[in-house]
Amino acid sequence: MTILLRAESVEKSFQLEGRHIEVLKGLSLEIEAGERVAIVGTSGAGKSTLLHLLGALDQPTAGEIYLQGEALTTKSHDELAALRNKRLGFIFQFHHLLKELTALENVMMPALIARVSQAEAKRSAGELLERVGLSHRLDHRPSELSGGEQQRVSLARALINRPPLLLADEPTGNLDGSTSAEIHALLESVNREHGTALVIVTHSEELAQSMPRRLVMVDGRIDQDDKQQMKRDCADA
Numbered sequence: 001m002t003i004l005l006r007a008e009s010v011e012k013s014f015q016l017e018g019r020h021i022e023v024l025k026g027l028s029l030e031i032e033a034g035e036r037v038a039i040v041g042t043s044g045a046g047k048s049t050l051l052h053l054l055g056a057l058d059q060p061t062a063g064e065i066y067l068q069g070e071a072l073t074t075k076s077h078d079e080l081a082a083l084r085n086k087r088l089g090f091i092f093q094f095h096h097l098l099k100e101l102t103a104l105e106n107v108m109m110p111a112l113i114a115r116v117s118q119a120e121a122k123r124s125a126g127e128l129l130e131r132v133g134l135s136h137r138l139d140h141r142p143s144e145l146s147g148g149e150q151q152r153v154s155l156a157r158a159l160i161n162r163p164p165l166l167l168a169d170e171p172t173g174n175l176d177g178s179t180s181a182e183i184h185a186l187l188e189s190v191n192r193e194h195g196t197a198l199v200i201v202t203h204s205e206e207l208a209q210s211m212p213r214r215l216v217m218v219d220g221r222i223d224q225d226d227k228q229q230m231k232r233d234c235a236d237a
């Protein structure tokens with residue numbers, strides 16, 4: 001078993017208009033390489049805050065997060081940016097695509113930042129967009145794509161540098177049922193084909209039930225951690 005990500009006694013608080021708000025209250029967690037984890041919990045429980053910390057988008061107030069054994073708080077701003085670029089993929093509820101760029105260019109961007117050649121980035125982005133069923137939409141800008149298509153572009157973008165971990169914050173939160181199911185199926189196949197670990201915050205009970213591990217967050221803590229390892233073994237049999 002290889003530990004990909006480890007959070008140790010993580011706390012996070014914010015100062016808001018002179019008030020001190022404790023959001024994460026000492027949370028520890030280990031995620032293995034290739035694991036699929038759903039995070040559920042009521043609104044305000046701290047799910048997005050946790051995901052931001054796990055993804056090195058923000059720093060904990062106390063505690064430590066290790067990605068592939070490396071402590072994130074010891075890293076410089078530039079080191080964290082490089083680490084996010086190469087080792088983490090993100091998908092948010094609102095896709096955060098660059099609206100001036102085409103689908104192809106959006107997907108190429110993280111590869112170009114990682115200094116992959118233009119030709120190689122283009123080839124790889126084209127392949128990924130084909131993989132998510134968008135080879136006929138390469139030159140469309142986000143505003144010329146449906147919500148589900150935009151989310152598929154952001155999935156392709158998250159994967160271009162082949163990160164070992166994909167973090168998603170309610171990736172299908174604003175999509176209809178059948179479009180959500182398509183995105184879920186894609187995430188599943190990415191995990192299966194590339195061994196990409198998935199940590200997905202979701203309101204979808206269906207998605208959460210389909211994942212081998214389900215974390216329930218309540219008030220800044222992990223209240224339940226259910227491993228349902230049997231499920232996948234049975235499904236694969």
Ligand SMILES: Nc1ncnc2c1ncn2[C@@H]1O[C@H](COP(=O)(O)OP(=O)(O)O)[C@@H](O)[C@H]1O
Pocket residue numbers: 014015016021023041042043044045046047048049050
């Ligand atoms: N930047 C911030 N400043 C102040 N409070 C924040 C900030 N980010 C989140 N919070 C507060 O932390 C709590 C948890 O937020 P969040 O992690 O977004 O919850 P969830 O994603 O589970 O709905 C909320 O009460 C929210 O208002």
Ligand SMILES: [Mg+2]
Pocket residue numbers: 047048049169
């Ligand atoms: Mg949230």
